[in-house]
Amino acid sequence: MEEFRRLQHSRSHDPTAPACGTSECFAQGMPTHDHPEFYRRFGKTAKGDPRWQCRLCQKTFSAGRPARRQKRSDKNRMLFQMLCNDMSFAKICKITGMTYQDLYKRIDFFHDQVRGFLVEREDFSEVDFHRSGSRFATDSQTLMINWPTRRQRTSVAIQHLCTAHARSGYIMEASLQFDPSMSMLEAEAIAGNANEDHVSIAFRKHARVWTRTEFDAYLAKLQKQKSVKLTNLYQLPHRGVLVRYDILQHAHALRLRDILSSTDAPLYFVMDDDRGLQQAFSSAFMNEIRAQRADLAVVSFDKGMTNDRRNQVVAAGQAFLSGLTGVSHA
Numbered sequence: 001m002e003e004f005r006r007l008q009h010s011r012s013h014d015p016t017a018p019a020c021g022t023s024e025c026f027a028q029g030m031p032t033h034d035h036p037e038f039y040r041r042f043g044k045t046a047k048g049d050p051r052w053q054c055r056l057c058q059k060t061f062s063a064g065r066p067a068r069r070q071k072r073s074d075k076n077r078m079l080f081q082m083l084c085n086d087m088s089f090a091k092i093c094k095i096t097g098m099t100y101q102d103l104y105k106r107i108d109f110f111h112d113q114v115r116g117f118l119v120e121r122e123d124f125s126e127v128d129f130h131r132s133g134s135r136f137a138t139d140s141q142t143l144m145i146n147w148p149t150r151r152q153r154t155s156v157a158i159q160h161l162c163t164a165h166a167r168s169g170y171i172m173e174a175s176l177q178f179d180p181s182m183s184m185l186e187a188e189a190i191a192g193n194a195n196e197d198h199v200s201i202a203f204r205k206h207a208r209v210w211t212r213t214e215f216d217a218y219l220a221k222l223q224k225q226k227s228v229k230l231t232n233l234y235q236l237p238h239r240g241v242l243v244r245y246d247i248l249q250h251a252h253a254l255r256l257r258d259i260l261s262s263t264d265a266p267l268y269f270v271m272d273d274d275r276g277l278q279q280a281f282s283s284a285f286m287n288e289i290r291a292q293r294a295d296l297a298v299v300s301f302d303k304g305m306t307n308d309r310r311n312q313v314v315a316a317g318q319a320f321l322s323g324l325t326g327v328s329h330a
Contacts, residue, residue: 002208003243003251007175008258016116018052018063025057032063072098079103080110124172129265133167136256138271138281143176145237156235159245161252166270172259175252179209180240187211187241209241246276253277253284267294272301 017031020038027038032052042053042060049062075096082092093103139162144155159177164170191211196204201214210218215236236242260267267288271277281296288294305313322328 001254003247004254004258006179006181007173007251007255010115011118011122011173011255014116014119015112018050018061020054020057020059021061022054022057022059025054025059027054027056076106076110079106083107083110124259125262127263129260129263133165134260134263134265135166135268135270136163136172137166138163138252138269138277140274140277156237156242158237158242159248161248163252163256166268173252173255175248175255177243177245177248178237178240179243182209182241183239184212184236184241188213207244208247209243210236212236215242246280249276249280250283253280256281257284264293268297269294270297270299273298 013029014031015029017033019029019031020027022028027035030038032039038055039052040055042051044051045062049065051060051062053060075098079092079096079098082095089100089103092098093100096103098106141160141162143158143160145158146155161175161177163172163174165172187206187209188211191204191206191213194205201207219234267285269281269285271281278296278298282289285294289296
């Protein structure tokens, strides 16, 4: 539930909304339109943007055009297109004339704008899934993250779990196995203070994330079982914490149940042969499955097949299905 609430907050919190930015203030990150009791209007800036003052810490801040502090905001459109088309950072900096530091800042800016857009526009309660289709495909991919520091260059493997609406391709939920809100030292301190070595991992206060001690013990176990040879291929993030993948799977399924709670359309979830993912969806949609309103389709396949062989297998499967149901594929 902690991970579910974290994912829910990331899709419901607008980082672009005007709010107090003082880290020590209780009102930090609370938007003015949701918590007017914490703020008062404080005139306007020289450019005419409205200014606010926090009633708690007395700090002031302005609310204006998102790119008002950028020197070359005219490059944002081209920069965003290059990022979405897998262009390397070196080429982007060479074409735009930007430094790496400015590029990273602009990526953070795009990330906040996209999150704000989702909070403002995304509302699945108005979608008629009877008409638009209620089949969803879930899969994961491993992202190799190369952190921007010269001292620590080792890539970190992070799982990215994604569910798409099968007919439109719209991404219903995307979950990353990474939590930037907590440091590795904090996770280690929580584990040490709890004194829960005798308790099963699933019931510990820090069960949601990996601590360095637990991760090292896990790698040692894999080496002893001869499951891995090089442990330097498995690293924890240099900042933030790595979320346990089984916890992420269950939280992801709960997010989908929350998103689809307003529809009574029959639900079809398609996924690969991942037992953890199957258990997560079976648990989250237990009531819908019992009521025969939700089905899980598990798909397994041979990734080494040629395209011609894949087409033959698909054609044979379609013919077999038509023979069972009497319904042609066309």
